[in-house]
Amino acid sequence: MSELDAFREDTRQWLEANCPESMRTVGRREDMVAPGRNQKFPSDDARIWFERMRDKGWTCPEFPSEYGGGGLDAAKAKVLRQEMQRLKCRAPLSDLGISMLGPALLEFGSEAQKAEHIPRIVRGEIRWCQGYSEPGAGSDLASVQCRAEDKGDHYLVNGTKIWTSFATESDWIFCLVRTDPDAPKRDGISFLLIDMETPGISIAPIQLISGDSEFCQVFFEDVKVPKKNMVYEANKGWTVAKGLLKHERKMISELSQDFIGGTLTLRQAADEYLGYDKNGKLKEPGLRAAITRHEMNMRAIELTAYRAHLEGLAGEPDSRIPLIMKYVSTTEFQVKDELMTELLGYRGLGWDDAYFSEEELKSSRSLLFNKSLTIAGGTNEVQLNIIAKRALDLPES
């Protein structure tokens, strides 16, 4: 038996023995386990599952074990993911620290920063939020204005961040701040870690079309941040920011369908809400063709993600593939939402719970919430700009 097969065997046995039954069903957004100082668990099983995975470092399987991570290489991490999928195990913990900040800190952080923050991310002690966007800096992220002045032993931060997801529930925020207002815009930005309990920070929630209000605006007024919290070097924050965005885009393109769209599959919805003609075909030929196209596109996307993974293992990664994944995946996720809404008819348009099942409400909320997927983390248009420039070498527009 190869080492990888042995690892698979052990992993399978361990998961079978340790993943509580109720954690082997598809989770919804509400079932997500978030970290933090005031961590709350949706259920006891969720807590047990989290603790067991945490103790193996498998909340962050690919982080080095010296910081408490699982220390798995890409091939083993993939095996773990596959085995978890096989049992339908939920993610034990979800956080921007795991998917975005951690990988960036491992790449750009100082030894002291890694030692301070990575173990806390693995153990789920800190919830992180992302302070990139500002009212005047969205797609044009490099024009951030939030100011951090060098005051000798600390930075003094003044300004605002917007669209900060889960700011009210987070413990720390990683921010892009302007440290040199006179330099060309990309050369005056720094990457700063800020404790949300620092005096001078206030937060205002913003409501979304889906009814959620996890979005916030964060205000900084004379906020003192210790100098040790600057990642990489002063005015080199753009490099860190771009590195982190790669992780963000990968994370968004890999969002599981179940998680973002509810547990109802198009096929089940077709069974239940549309039905078949006497030849066993879906009643609505147009919808049937549209579902087919969607399924083909999803299968093509999955095969491409798998191809990229295999190319990576073979030591010949195609650097162009990561550039396309966010654009193609999020676009197709939205196609699924629209098809689901069409299949469900009125029942897919419910707002309150008087007449509608949980699944039906989930569907209407997903339709609305997932409109953000082609905007957050770089809009589709920005992704296409990047592909044109980096994959196709087309001249600057």
Added chain:
Amino acid sequence: MALVLTDDQKMLQDAARDFIADASPVDEFRKLREAGKTRDPELWRQMAELGWSAVNIAEKYEGLQFGLTGLGLIVIEAGRHLVASPLSSTAAIGVSALNLGTSEDARQRLLPEIAAGQTLVAFAVDELNHHDPQYTSTRAKPDGSGGYLLDGRKVFVSGGGHADHYVVLARENGEPDGDFVLALVDAGAKGVDKTKVQLIDSRDYANLDFSEVAVSKDAVLADGSEAGAIVETLIDIAAIVTACELYGCALQSFEDTVRYLTERKQFGRAIGSFQALQHRAAHAFCQLQLLYSVILDALDAAETIRPGLALAASHAKALANDTTDLVTNEAIQMHGGIGVTDELNIGLYLKRARVLRNLFGNTSYHWRRFARLSGY
């Protein structure tokens, strides 16, 4: 690891790329077309010398036994350069018919000849304007000693003009729900009548009429209850190989177009700096990447004849059709006026691609089939 090429496959791909770019760039196809010809026997001789006619043939029949993925890679390269050759009709599809068929005699007789590049085969499947084997009505009447008498008409047979043998799809007694019969017919056999047809891609097509053509028992590649599965697999392989050629056409016209975007200047700058064009080119690039994954997966399914081959084949053909439509149309549009001239290759890719789209199933045919295979 079917989605990543092996070293051997990469070597074959490189060799194919070099040879074809050298021996048969699009100019050769143009010369052939100007001369009113649809094939270049000398080119096929050279390709056979390189072993390409033998890639999908087992060693015991004097083949290289290299598998369909390798052959698919060559077909992609051939598609890029619009090579007119029997690569698909004979080396891929004809050979697969013999490989899958039940006649050992036919294999022993033909495969070594095909491997040597001396014999050409064409698959005669369609009877109507659209591909759909369900509507096969060519009649195979049992002759009482294990053979059949064939009657019927096959249309737009690809490679049919030059083939030495036809693999003909028929039904037992011509009944709508009769078992399929797959028969090997000599092109010169009594009762076979051939009419050449010209399509927009200037390749070799023929309509074939069969009247009381005798097929001996040894020439029956499939019949009875097992014929359905054999025929389905054969057509799946044919669809996948056709998807490979489509991908090659799309890839080359895309690359030619991206180059043009950086060269052509209007309003004082390269047209590739206009965002309207950048976004469309970037979108096309994404579609090509997705298609490539699906094609590699389908080739692996065809090579290993694994469960799920049918779904992989319909996926590959539908997506190849769709993506090639997108890319060849965008290629013309982004070239402007010169894009619709005969001088530019872009138009040749479009013409080839539209015919390939109709071969072995158009897009909606494969959508329908994919849906049926998926249970809805």
